[in-house]
Amino acid sequence: MNVIGDGLAIVRGDAQADRVVPPxxxxxxxxxxxAGAMAFLAVFxxxxxxxxxxxxxxxxxxxxxxxxxRISAPAGQEAAQVxxxxxxxxxxxxVAETRLLDVEEQRALLEPWFGPDLPVEALPIxxxxxxxxxxxxxxxxxxxxxxxxxxxxxxxxxxxxxxxxLVSAAWRLRILGWLSILLIAGAVGAMITLAASAALAAxxxxxxxxxxxxxxxxxxARAFVRRFTLRALTGAAVGTVIGMAAIALLPRASEEGGFxxxxxxxxxxxxxxxxIPVLAxxxxxxxxxxxxxxxxxxxx
Amino acid sequence: MIELDDxxxxxxxxxxxxxxxLDLPSxxxxxxxxxxxxGKTTFLKLCYGALLATRGRVSAFGSxxxxxxxxxxARLRRQVGVVHQDCEFLDHLPVEENVxxxxxxxxRDRGTEAANLSELLSWVGLSGQARSLPPELSGGERQRAAxxxxxxxxxxxxxxxxxxxNIDWEMSLRLxxxxxxxxxxxxxxxxxxxxxxxxxxxxxxxxxxxxxxxxRSLQLAGADL
Ligand SMILES: Nc1ncnc2c1ncn2[C@@H]1O[C@H](COP(=O)(O)OP(=O)(O)OP(=O)(O)O)[C@@H](O)[C@H]1O
Ligand SMILES: [Mg+2]
Numbered sequence: 001m002n003v004i005g006d007g008l009a010i011v012r013g014d015a016q017a018d019r020v021v022p023p024x025x026x027x028x029x030x031x032x033x034x035a036g037a038m039a040f041l042a043v044f045x046x047x048x049x050x051x052x053x054x055x056x057x058x059x060x061x062x063x064x065x066x067x068x069x070r071i072s073a074p075a076g077q078e079a080a081q082v083x084x085x086x087x088x089x090x091x092x093x094x095v096a097e098t099r100l101l102d103v104e105e106q107r108a109l110l111e112p113w114f115g116p117d118l119p120v121e122a123l124p125i126x127x128x129x130x131x132x133x134x135x136x137x138x139x140x141x142x143x144x145x146x147x148x149x150x151x152x153x154x155x156x157x158x159x160x161x162x163x164x165x166l167v168s169a170a171w172r173l174r175i176l177g178w179l180s181i182l183l184i185a186g187a188v189g190a191m192i193t194l195a196a197s198a199a200l201a202a203x204x205x206x207x208x209x210x211x212x213x214x215x216x217x218x219x220x221a222r223a224f225v226r227r228f229t230l231r232a233l234t235g236a237a238v239g240t241v242i243g244m245a246a247i248a249l250l251p252r253a254s255e256e257g258g259f260x261x262x263x264x265x266x267x268x269x270x271x272x273x274x275x276i277p278v279l280a281x282x283x284x285x286x287x288x289x290x291x292x293x294x295x296x297x298x299x300x
Numbered sequence: 301m302i303e304l305d306d307x308x309x310x311x312x313x314x315x316x317x318x319x320x321x322l323d324l325p326s327x328x329x330x331x332x333x334x335x336x337x338x339g340k341t342t343f344l345k346l347c348y349g350a351l352l353a354t355r356g357r358v359s360a361f362g363s364x365x366x367x368x369x370x371x372x373x374a375r376l377r378r379q380v381g382v383v384h385q386d387c388e389f390l391d392h393l394p395v396e397e398n399v400x401x402x403x404x405x406x407x408r409d410r411g412t413e414a415a416n417l418s419e420l421l422s423w424v425g426l427s428g429q430a431r432s433l434p435p436e437l438s439g440g441e442r443q444r445a446a447x448x449x450x451x452x453x454x455x456x457x458x459x460x461x462x463x464x465x466n467i468d469w470e471m472s473l474r475l476x477x478x479x480x481x482x483x484x485x486x487x488x489x490x491x492x493x494x495x496x497x498x499x500x501x502x503x504x505x506x507x508x509x510x511x512x513x514x515x516r517s518l519q520l521a522g523a524d525l
Pocket of ligand 1: 334335337341343
């Protein structure tokens with residue numbers, strides 16, 4: 001109830017209540033500046049999280065799709081070897097599904113290179129089995145050995161496998177990004193708590209006088225809370241705008257340009273950093289309110 | 301209005317006040333005297349809830365101060381106007397805003413009370429200093445400003461700690477007249493003072509009782525005053 005009241009008081013504003021706390025001069029700028037710097041960093045952490053998230057998703061999609069077993073054998077043995085390979089795959093733990101590409105599909109795959117009239121049947125084109133693995137994945141080396149033994153013409157092509165550690169690195173980077181945002185929020189809270197406590201200690205006389213004339217704790221706290229919340233909000237807004245501008249100005253390469261040039265916001269994701277100042281304001285509000293009510297309780 | 305029942309107080313060492321019982325009925329006028337360091341300021345603080353008795357019971361407006369929450373104490377402060385011995389102000393705000401501070405913190409619109417405010421300032425002789433900052437005031441001016449601040453809410457009771465400590469006799473009499481007027485309007489008055497002449501002057505205008513702190517306890521002073 002009181003929290004809501006305080007929140008509304010900040011939005012509504014109370015010129016009279018603001019004036020009871022003396023202006024704090026240059027230390028006020030420190031709060032605003034720190035909030036701004038933190039917001040700037042938070043924008044980058046957010047961009048990092050989103051970019052690595054996109055990267056990890058794209059790469060893991062490709063991983064799931066692209067393992068194939070290619071079988072090239074003399075015409076007479078082909079069917080037997082395909083069967084053998086399918087049997088091996090069936091028995092391999094970690095393989096969820098296999099699918100033999102039919103001739104039409106292979107024609108479609110080759111069409112961009114050779115045109116639509118390619119006589120696929122007449123050519124010694126290898127048969128392809130698409131392999132979809134389950135969550136655990138299969139042991140590629142083991143599979144390769146078994147295929148060599150039972151279907152000598154079969155080759156496992158899992159060229160995207162090298163990406164697996166990269167994908168997990170990308171997921172981890174993403175978690176680090178979110179962790180950074182949490183840490184930044186915590187640092188803002190700690191910084192504001194320190195600043196607010198210092199301001200309260202420096203204004204002991206103000207608090208005594210307000211007490212004497214019958215001001216309630218929430219009234220006194222509100223004057224401080226409003227001030228610090230607005231400072232954090234302002235600083236964070238400026239920091240966010242500068243951070244977003246910096247990201248918008250990053251040179252942009254092709255979509256495949258990799259991870260560094262992919263650092264940025266896409267589409268509606270540009271709205272996400274706008275949450276940062278609001279978050280900073282909320283953190284400042286909670287931190288100052290907590291600090292103010294605590295030190296008012298201690299200051300009998 | 302304010303009742304003390306077997307109240308003792310100590311700051312941690314020996315007892316400063318012991319076993320004090322007193323009833324300050326509504327509409328009464330009391331002086332509190334005693335040597336410096338006897339505990340007058342301490343006694344007043346017990347009455348308006350700035351200190352809690354170490355033993356015994358203090359009640360104000362019928363409620364025990366020990367049972368009061370912080371907001372209740374704040375409310376009590378608005379019903380009891382207090383003039384501190386060391387008048388403290390918000391040094392960054394002009395005198396008139398300081399005097400109006402009780403209105404501000406209780407959320408009352410100062411605009412509607414503006415006439416009241418300038419009347420009050422001119423009464424305490426501070427019309428010319430309305431826009432001055434408190435650090436620019438003389439000791440006597442500070443005390444007059446503090447008195448104006450204490451009465452602006454028309455409190456039920458006024459407690460003043462050495463309100464004439466820094467001001468000349470003429471101004472003391474004017475302050476006394478205001479306090480007597482307030483008392484005639486039914487307000488309860490409690491004044492700590494060394495100034496025996498002030499007490500004599502008051503006794504010619506109202507029926508004031510004089511309490512004296514001596515040897516840690518409270519005595520009713522004789523008719524010699
Ligand atoms: N916060 C405190 N902590 C410890 N001792 C205190 C405190 N405040 C006052 N005292 C002591 O209590 C005693 C009484 O102080 P108090 O201010 O009540 O006296 P007083 O009667 O108002 O004196 P004066 O006439 O000089 O104003 C003094 O000896 C003082 O040193
Ligand atoms: Mg005193």
